[in-house]
Amino acid sequence: MRILLAEDEMSMSKALTVILTKNNYSVDAVFDGEEALSYILAGDYDLVILDVMMPKMDGFEVVRHVRDKGITIPVMMLTAKSQIDDKVEGLDLGANDYLTKPFESRELLARIRALTRTAASSADNTLRYGNITLDRASFELKGPEGNIRLPAKEFQLMEYLLLNPGVLVSSEKLFDKIWGLDFDGDINIVWTNLSYLRRKLAKVGADVKIKAVRNAGYTLEQDGAER
Amino acid sequence: MRILLAEDEMSMSKALTVILTKNNYSVDAVFDGEEALSYILAGDYDLVILDVMMPKMDGFEVVRHVRDKGITIPVMMLTAKSQIDDKVEGLDLGANDYLTKPFESRELLARIRALTRTAASSADNTLRYGNITLDRASFELKGPEGNIRLPAKEFQLMEYLLLNPGVLVSSEKLFDKIWGLDFDGDINIVWTNLSYLRRKLAKVGADVKIKAVRNAGYTLEQDGAER
């Protein structure tokens, strides 16, 4: 899951980045509204966290521009103010949620989960497909023959595939989604991590596999199940 | 816009109904959790507002059941309590938003707008002709007797022909279009790939064929159909 964090106050930005990263979100931090807007337009984020008060363009402005472009990405607004008028303004302009500082990290994380929840993800924060389960809280991959805790990159790969089961996903998509636009390594990194992930899928006795489609991408599919 | 309101306290329910109705929402009010669940499953609502504390089944339970059925309708939870733990629980169970009583109607309405703001668009990415279809996302050629994933070059040939059904296309045109002007191989390559493609068309039971016109090119035509 990729999150764009737009927060000009450095200590807050750092703290949030640490919290989010520890929870296996891949975070890009920007420090003013204009940067935020351009990153949103260019990048492929699952969520944007916007401070209301920022240099150059405030959070409200950013949201307005984003929505004007028809982009429906979930936006969470942060502010020190707690007046209802501000909340109403933010939500009317297209923010999906609103959090007032100070807040607890548990609440932040819970709200992020709520905002990024999709049809494929269940209420108890686990993803299932075939005989495997991915626990998004503990990052554990569970199968009939054991459980393994996945490292961040492999977790994100598995998560993305489980959110799109049976869908063909190009390796560039995975690359952008998990390593971000500014990572300048080789696409090879995707293959390597998929390889590690496959080994772990085998180890827990999964009946699903990550199938490569040459020149096209990957799909997660269940063993004896031809659609 | 249809809203299901599940709130057992009569005065609150009345008040909410008035507010929502005034704002052009059509509201169905129910007064316990079981009722709420059966209405959600039966009805076609754009949003559900759920009180946490209700007779027979509380709001958390209702959400859990709804999500277990794979229903992704936006849910807003209402509660008198304001502890973070409750918020976390509610959001984790699948609610999309959370509002603590008492609240101002402006905030309620703003949050409803945020939750029901939707944008969904999906382009149909398949080409059809005769009894075959070509899925441009998955590179699959589908016919009555089966599906085959086409390799890139054959796919491009098929795609070009399907975009110009019945039109006479010279082999030079295909050559330039697919292999590019700087490719210095033989025109033979087109014949080879057309040959492979024809075999696959036959395999999926297609009623269309690629007809060669001596000294002119090719046309895609349907079996017994002279246009």
Next chain:
DNA sequence: TCACACCTTAAATCAACCTTAAACACCGGG
């Protein structure tokens, strides 16, 4: 029936993808 245009097949080549291992970076404990 000859030449030309096109077809088919199979083998050779090439690119994409996989796997492994080693290098590197980071972090918590001693």
Next chain:
DNA sequence: CCCGGTGTTTAAGGTTGATTTAAGGTGTGA
């Protein structure tokens, strides 16, 4: 502060399947 462990990235060689080449085949019109 150093050390070992964990996680991430780079690099290199292997495998597989797509692409291209090449060579022989078939049909058709002059």
